[in-house]
Amino acid sequence: MNLHTAPRRRFLALAAALGLNAALPLAALADTYPSRPVKLVVGYAAGGATDIVARLVALKLGEQTGQSFIVDNRSGANSNVGAEVVTHSPADGYTLYLYTSANTINASLYSKLGYDPQKDFEPVGMIAKVPNILVVNPKLPVHSLADYVRYAKEQPKGVTFASSGSGSSIHLAGETFKLLTQGNMLHVPYRGSAPAVSDLLGGQVDSMFDNAPSALPHVKGGRLRAIAVTGPERLALLPDVPTVAESGYPGFDVQAWFALAAPAGTPKPVVDKINAELNQALATPDLRKRLADLAAKPEPGTPEQLRSFAAAEIARWRGAVKASGARAD
Numbered sequence: 001m002n003l004h005t006a007p008r009r010r011f012l013a014l015a016a017a018l019g020l021n022a023a024l025p026l027a028a029l030a031d032t033y034p035s036r037p038v039k040l041v042v043g044y045a046a047g048g049a050t051d052i053v054a055r056l057v058a059l060k061l062g063e064q065t066g067q068s069f070i071v072d073n074r075s076g077a078n079s080n081v082g083a084e085v086v087t088h089s090p091a092d093g094y095t096l097y098l099y100t101s102a103n104t105i106n107a108s109l110y111s112k113l114g115y116d117p118q119k120d121f122e123p124v125g126m127i128a129k130v131p132n133i134l135v136v137n138p139k140l141p142v143h144s145l146a147d148y149v150r151y152a153k154e155q156p157k158g159v160t161f162a163s164s165g166s167g168s169s170i171h172l173a174g175e176t177f178k179l180l181t182q183g184n185m186l187h188v189p190y191r192g193s194a195p196a197v198s199d200l201l202g203g204q205v206d207s208m209f210d211n212a213p214s215a216l217p218h219v220k221g222g223r224l225r226a227i228a229v230t231g232p233e234r235l236a237l238l239p240d241v242p243t244v245a246e247s248g249y250p251g252f253d254v255q256a257w258f259a260l261a262a263p264a265g266t267p268k269p270v271v272d273k274i275n276a277e278l279n280q281a282l283a284t285p286d287l288r289k290r291l292a293d294l295a296a297k298p299e300p301g302t303p304e305q306l307r308s309f310a311a312a313e314i315a316r317w318r319g320a321v322k323a324s325g326a327r328a329d
Contacts, residue, residue, distance in 0.1 A: 030269035030273040038095075043074060064281060083106075112329065125302065129257040131256075132215075133210055133227075159184065170193070213296075279301075
């Protein structure tokens with residue numbers, strides 16, 4: 001195998017770290033991977049949707065490979081803290097990252113990042129996508145998306161929509177709809193989803209484009225009214241709630257998503273091995289059911305598909321962030 005100097009040095013370092021014979025080809029790394037526990041870094045605290053998805057995937061990958069996949073929560077700065085930890089880790093496949101839609105939003109939301117959301121990661125594969133749900137306080141005289149748009153235009157002060165913070169996917173789902181409808185919508189940011197939902201339940205704010213896992217229990221319990229789903233399909237858990245697209249806004253598709261990534265420079269054979277294990281996990285009935293309970297749709301695919309998708313998301317959110325005026329620094 002004809003290796004250039006830089007890849008050769010990287011290979012020698014990886015081989016030494018893994019206890020391999022340096023004379024073996026790079027493909028040999030995948031043959032023995034994983035030979036020790038793998039760390040999966042999550043940029044959010046334990047208990048949230050991102051953490052739950054990470055733990056479900058880690059458990060299944062551990063069962064398949066016979067090695068532990070250990071979730072390491074490194075929360076802070078809208079997942080940037082965890083992202084930086086990963087980009088400064090060895091590119092050997094033993095540190096992975098739960099890459100999400102937040103990372104593609106952060107590319108525009110922060111004027112200075114300690115990492116490049118595209119260049120500093122090696123895409124491994126998509127895990128799942130989760131739509132948001134436009135929910136309103138039941139006291140609001142709104143029962144459809146047409147009602148919501150009309151109400152926003154008729155009220156002198158418009159309609160308020162809460163979010164878990166400026167620049168969050170919840171915020172930008174609302175901003176995207178506001179731009180589309182030119183509605184009189186006022187954003188009310190909170191420090192996290194829980195206080196936002198609390199004030200929505202109490203009637204202090206009118207509405208919220210909340211993540212489905214957070215909104216579903218309140219909708220099922222009659223404490224919030226679901227108006228529309230922001231993904232391309234209706235949710236099996238809410239079959240009577242239409243999508244925004246079918247309610248008069250074709251093409252509207254705003255979803256949170258979760259993927260696996262590794263530090264840039266991780267050898268392709270190792271990336272392909274992890275991708276194959278991930279796609280195998282996403283095909284198992286038990287993991288698919290657990291994800292479905294979170295309103296998450298499994299999205300198996302290739303590293304190349306994830307790379308293209310992430311690049312498109314970065315470009316897409318750049319316009320929405322600029323239009324919203326949101327900044328995080």
